[in-house]
């Protein structure tokens with residue numbers, strides 16, 4: 001019993017390591033220069049639309065609501081200390097440092113990541129990837145690379161939009177509804193938000209999340225068992241693993257960036 | 261037969277998936293300019309054989325030569341170069357779902373040549389006309405029936421005028437008319453373009469009607485080969501069984517398994 005569970009553990013960790021290896025190979029293969037740069041540009045633009053633009057609505061709506069909730073919660077706490085003038089600082093720092101990168105990455109994993117996995121898994125199951133190979137076209141260049149770059153470019157922009165819309169939502173609730181002074185809202189924000197400390201660090205976070213989420217999504221699709229069950233499993237595990245990776249990495253990055 | 265008379269030469273090749281041996285020491289040559297059929301029971305590894313020839317999977321030992329060039333353990337660039345001379349029609353068609361039929365056929369031409377769009381248009385329409393789908397050029401793969409998708413995929417497979425076309429089960433899912441069309445098409449493409457064709461199928465009658473040479477694959481190797489006439493004369497029971505489509509006989513119809521009775525009545529543990 002004990003032996004067999006240890007065996008099982010060993011087998012599981014081996015398969016995890018093998019999976020990581022395959023994921024690394026996939027990414028290296030996709031990012032290797034292919035010498036067909038110009039031909040890939042239209043593919044990238046199409047993917048920017050599918051992955052980025054089509055995720056806009058969910059990002060904007062969620063950003064607005066999160067900003068509004070943040071502002072409302074912040075106000076009820078701050079007003080107890082007579083500090084409701086600092087609302088702008090609270091809303092903007094929470095969004096730029098944490099909620100913008102993290103929540104938009106989680107939404108991105110659910111909206112775009114799962115779709116990428118399902119799409120590539122289905123291409124594999126219907127032999128589209130094989131037939132690309134037989135046409136002497138590397139599916140890593142043709143299919144994986146444009147999607148990877150589209151994800152890496154889109155998510156940081158989406159996160160920025162999320163934060164911006166969130167701040168507008170915060171303003172709506174804090175200033176227009178609860179009556180915090182608009183000038184104070186903006187000026188406190190302006191003086192407390194630092195370029196390097198807050199904006200750059202937030203951007204770094206979302207770039208890292210973008211790489212990780214897109215990579216997981218593409219790998220899960222590319223590595224999927226080419227059946228309907230295999231694809232549905234791959235899609236689920238994209239969402240689960242990306243979400244855990246985002247939250248775990250966020251803690252690590254926060255410690256590194258803001259810990260001392 | 262001298263070496264260059266064969267476009268494909270497979271010698272002493274072994275291949276296994278996980279622990280199961282699919283091919284054991286198989287030898288098989290495909291004569292240039294002919295239609296060669298590969299027949300065999302389902303699940304025996306016919307698709308696998310085409311994938312081996314296409315270099316998508318590598319044998320554990322042995323050699324596969326295409327145009328006198330060794331494909332086993334070749335570098336990726338040379339493999340891709342060799343593949344431009346191959347066309348493969350997949351069992352499922354494998355059309356690119358986000359492209360129209362026209363763009364599917366144009367795809368390999370656009371990728372591998374610098375021809376102007378006006379010439380590409382002519383080539384694509386010619387290929388589509390050959391498979392009877394010129395009228396369907398603007399449809400998307402999701403709007404095609406299974407048989408139409410197969411024919412569209414055939415148009416795509418011949419887009420670059422390959423030396424070798426591999427057909428994986430081209431007849432399944434075709435009505436009798438388009439079946440006849442495809443049978444004739446394979447023959448005509450073969451003779452008119454001077455290509456070599458490999459047809460994998462278990463439709464014995466159709467295959468025998470077009471093939472110049474036939475291999476029957478079973479038991480992890482080639483169990484018989486010859487011209488259709490030679491095979492019709494064969495008296496060996498396993499070949500007769502296959503040619504007449506009977507499930508029982510020396511060629512196992514079942515996937516390898518434990519004894520049937522034992523498994524049925526052995527539910528105690």
Ligand SMILES: Nc1ncnc2c1ncn2[C@@H]1O[C@H](COP(=O)(O)OP(=O)(O)OP(=O)(O)O)[C@@H](O)[C@H]1O
Pocket residue numbers: 277278282301302303304305306307308309351
């Ligand atoms: N990706 C794979 N992983 C593991 N085993 C596989 C895989 N693909 C095929 N096989 C196994 O290899 C064997 C040969 O499969 P293959 O698809 O070549 O058969 P086939 O002769 O083309 O059958 P059919 O006539 O039904 O298409 C099958 O028994 C199958 O179980």
Ligand SMILES: [Mg+2]
Pocket residue numbers: 306307308351428
């Ligand atoms: Mg098959």
